[in-house]
Amino acid sequence: xxxIVRPCAHRLTEGxxxxxxxxxxxxxxxxxxxxxxFARVVTNYDGLIVSVLTEAQTGTTEAGRRIAGPCPLRAxxxxxxxxxxxxxxxxxxxxxxxxxxxxxxxxxxxxLLARRPVAAAARRVARSWDRAGARTGRDLGFDTAVLVDAVxxxxxxxxxxxxxxxxxxxTEPTETATAAAFAHTATLAGRPGNAAPLAEAGRLFGxxxxxxxxxxxxxxxxxxxxxxxxxxTGTSREEARRLADDALHGIRLALKDVEFADARLxxxxxxxxxxASVDRAFxxxxxxxxxxxxxxxxxxxxxxxxxxxxNPHGGxxxxxxPxxxxxxxxxxxxxxxxxxxxxxxxxxxxxxxxxxxMFTWLFCTCQICCAKEYEGxxxxxxxxxxxxxxxxxxxxxxxxxxxxxxx
Numbered sequence: 056x057x058x059i060v061r062p063c064a065h066r067l068t069e070g071x072x073x074x075x076x077x078x079x080x081x082x083x084x085x086x087x088x089x090x091x092x093f094a095r096v097v098t099n100y101d102g103l104i105v106s107v108l109t110e111a112q113t114g115t116t117e118a119g120r121r122i123a124g125p126c127p128l129r130a131x132x133x134x135x136x137x138x139x140x141x142x143x144x145x146x147x148x149x150x151x152x153x154x155x156x157x158x159x160x161x162x163x164x165x166x167l168l169a170r171r172p173v174a175a176a177a178r179r180v181a182r183s184w185d186r187a188g189a190r191t192g193r194d195l196g197f198d199t200a201v202l203v204d205a206v207x208x209x210x211x212x213x214x215x216x217x218x219x220x221x222x223x224x225x226t227e228p229t230e231t232a233t234a235a236a237f238a239h240t241a242t243l244a245g246r247p248g249n250a251a252p253l254a255e256a257g258r259l260f261g262x263x264x265x266x267x268x269x270x271x272x273x274x275x276x277x278x279x280x281x282x283x284x285x286x287x288t289g290t291s292r293e294e295a296r297r298l299a300d301d302a303l304h305g306i307r308l309a310l311k312d313v314e315f316a317d318a319r320l321x322x323x324x325x326x327x328x329x330x331a332s333v334d335r336a337f338x339x340x341x342x343x344x345x346x347x348x349x350x351x352x353x354x355x356x357x358x359x360x361x362x363x364x365x366n367p368h369g370g371x372x373x374x375x376x377p378x379x380x381x382x383x384x385x386x387x388x389x390x391x392x393x394x395x396x397x398x399x400x401x402x403x404x405x406x407x408x409x410x411x412x413m414f415t416w417l418f419c420t421c422q423i424c425c426a427k428e429y430e431g432x433x434x435x436x437x438x439x440x441x442x443x444x445x446x447x448x449x450x451x452x453x454x455x456x457x458x459x460x461x462x
Contacts, residue, residue: 058101059267059332060324061438066331067323073135074320078103078110078145080123081137085146090187094146096411097153097184101264102145105236107321108253109141112244114316140243144195148236150188151199155206157181157407162210163281166406177407197239205232213282218289222298225284226265233261252312256325259302259309263329266299267336271436279403292337299333402435 067075082103086094110119119139125131158181160168167173185203192199205228216225237257241249269284270292276283285295307326315321333339405413410433417429431438 058099059264059336060100060104060328061332062324062328063331066327071320071323074115075103075107075324076129077120077135078106078137078142078320080126080129080134081106081142082145082149084123084136085138085142086149089143089146089191090150090184094150094184094187096414097149099149102149102152104260104321104324105145105148105240106137106141107324108237108240109139109144109243110137111315111318111321112240112246112249112313140195141240143191144197144236144239144243147188147191147195147197147199148202150184150191151202152206152232154181154184154188155203155209157184158206159210160407165404167408168406173408195239196242197236201235202232205229213284213287216284216287218287220288222266222284222288222290222295223262225288226262229265230258230261233264234258246314249313252309256306256309256313259305260325260329263299263302263306263333266295266302267332270295270336272434275402275404296333296337299337303330303333404434405432407433 062075079098079100083095083098086098113119119137119141120135121138122133123136125133157177160166161174161177161181164174168177185199188202189199209228212225212228234254234257237260238250238254241247241253265284273283273285275281277286284290285292306329310318310322310325404410413430413432417432429438430436
């Protein structure tokens, strides 16, 4: 639920980092203002892109910012935060998609949700989020039914998918939902001519989100016997990477046709940070780095692993242990179930309610913001605090759609 676009603090200039945090806090506060404190648990990095795109088309205005009070995630400091229709649309989209996530966990009987009383409570929460998202959507002229319909179709498509099914058939509902949300930012910004290219960018963003989620979860899903798009359709990681690279290129082309007032933050997130997300998911180094074979990956990018010498698990191997001889995952790149200490099972993801409890703990202790590393509340994957100043290598050179600070 945290999203795929998690910008490294040092890759943003001070101004862009302030803007990004303004949108993140703006989404969180819009959820609280319209839907209550508990709704803030659906705050996610990808949802704020809707707010970013709206402001990128209108430009930053005095009415679009306010000074928020002290917050634990900001070390009890005040800060400017985004407000207005973009933040509210991001909140509505996040609520509806989080509701779908809850229903999916209930259907899969994950964790505590296998118990009927807990599942019934979770369904009530999901229904309330559906209604709340629809209510805000109506206020903004956005019909959230397109999101609900996409989610409902996803279940049927997954039930019918099997070996040989094109992967893009499985990703289509996600593409449709994100295309609708991106396109509506043009309506809110009063730039109807931007709707078509933004819909295309949103469609490809949805494809990437689905692909990267499948790639990152494949080992854990296979170990748990859970459904995974790549495994179910027999799609290789090489084909998934090709589709991801095509989507990245398509997003950049689509952004060229969008008329922005200030494109800098949108460009950094949708061009540079998306590329970093793809490299991270597939275990390759930065796309602008020196060419060469990557460890255990056919797409090149230098010899270091995806974390370089700053791998939080130690060494150049993202799964821990010193580089070793070639194995099931390639030279020095064993998959997580074959760590240095022998076969290891990936940690089982937490159920929805257990994840909410852990999110609350991480939120209140500022770990989501400031920790060097913490365990994701639902996925249990290793995460880095969004404000932690990492030392990963920077990318230089930019030949994509528009200039930006820090390219």
